[in-house]
Amino acid sequence: MMFGTIMPGPLHRFLQEDHQRLDELLRRSVAAAQGVDMDPYELFRAGLLRHIAMEEKVLLPEARRLRQGESLPVARQLRADHAALASLMVPTPTREIVAMIQGILEEHNPLEEGPAGVYELCEQVVGTEIDALIARLRATPEVPVARHFDGPRVHEHIDSLLRARAGRDGRTRLGR
Numbered sequence: 137m138m139f140g141t142i143m144p145g146p147l148h149r150f151l152q153e154d155h156q157r158l159d160e161l162l163r164r165s166v167a168a169a170q171g172v173d174m175d176p177y178e179l180f181r182a183g184l185l186r187h188i189a190m191e192e193k194v195l196l197p198e199a200r201r202l203r204q205g206e207s208l209p210v211a212r213q214l215r216a217d218h219a220a221l222a223s224l225m226v227p228t229p230t231r232e233i234v235a236m237i238q239g240i241l242e243e244h245n246p247l248e249e250g251p252a253g254v255y256e257l258c259e260q261v262v263g264t265e266i267d268a269l270i271a272r273l274r275a276t277p278e279v280p281v282a283r284h285f286d287g288p289r290v291h292e293h294i295d296s297l298l299r300a301r302a303g304r305d306g307r308t309r310l311g312r
Contacts, residue, residue, distance in 0.1 A: 147262065148255040150270055151190075155245050158183050162241075165234060172229045178281075181225050185279040188218045191248075194272050195258060202261040208254060210247050216301040217244045223294045228284040240301070 144152065161180035165173050191214065200207050208214075217240055224237050248254040262269050 144255070145259040145266065147259050147266055147270055147273075148249070150273065151187075151195075151255055152249050154183070154187050154190075155241075155249065158187060159241070162234065162238060165229070166231055170231075172231060172234060174229075177229050177234075181229075182278060182281050184221060185225060185281060186276060188222060189279050190273045190276045192218060194269070194276060195254075198269055198272075199254075199258050199261055208257060210254060213301075214244070214247065214254065216297075217247075220294075220297045220301040223297045225281075226284065227286045227290050227294070236298075 158180055161176045161183065165177035165180060167173065196208065196211055196214070200211075221237060221240055221244075224233055224240075227233065246253065258269075259266065
């Protein structure tokens with residue numbers, strides 16, 4: 137530990153460890169020279185959707201409740217990121233899709249894990265209720281995962297969510 141740094145609390149550690157597990161699964165899915173290894177990808181996909189559910193259905197609402205109805209300042213960006221990531225889980229994965237997911241996560245995870253990030257802010261507002269909150273996060277059920285769908289409008293929908301996330305037109309377009 138460096139002098140002057142604050143050790144992450146139990147909420148931060150729990151969610152950060154899940155990020156690390158998911159990052160490793162995603163990395164393994166493209167470790168081979170070509171294509172996407174579906175076994176680790178499908179574990180990543182189910183895990184990411186559950187992680188998003190933990191944050192969207194438990195963590196962010198609890199932070200808002202404890203802040204007297206005021207959302208965390210970064211909540212809108214997190215929700216846009218979550219929507220874009222969830223949309224990228226729909227089509228059959230390609231290396232391009234995995235690269236886009238990795239790019240979003242590289243920007244997204246520091247918003248949650250970094251100094252004064254969401255996890256740290258939540259630990260501050262939750263206080264003594266931290267163990268109960270972690271128990272609720274752990275109890276979040278697995279998200280039912282549908283088969284991949286590659287219909288004609290899927291990529292249009294992904295493109296619109298990527299543009300909304302980026303706050304600009306066309307910069308993060310999914311090539312086809």
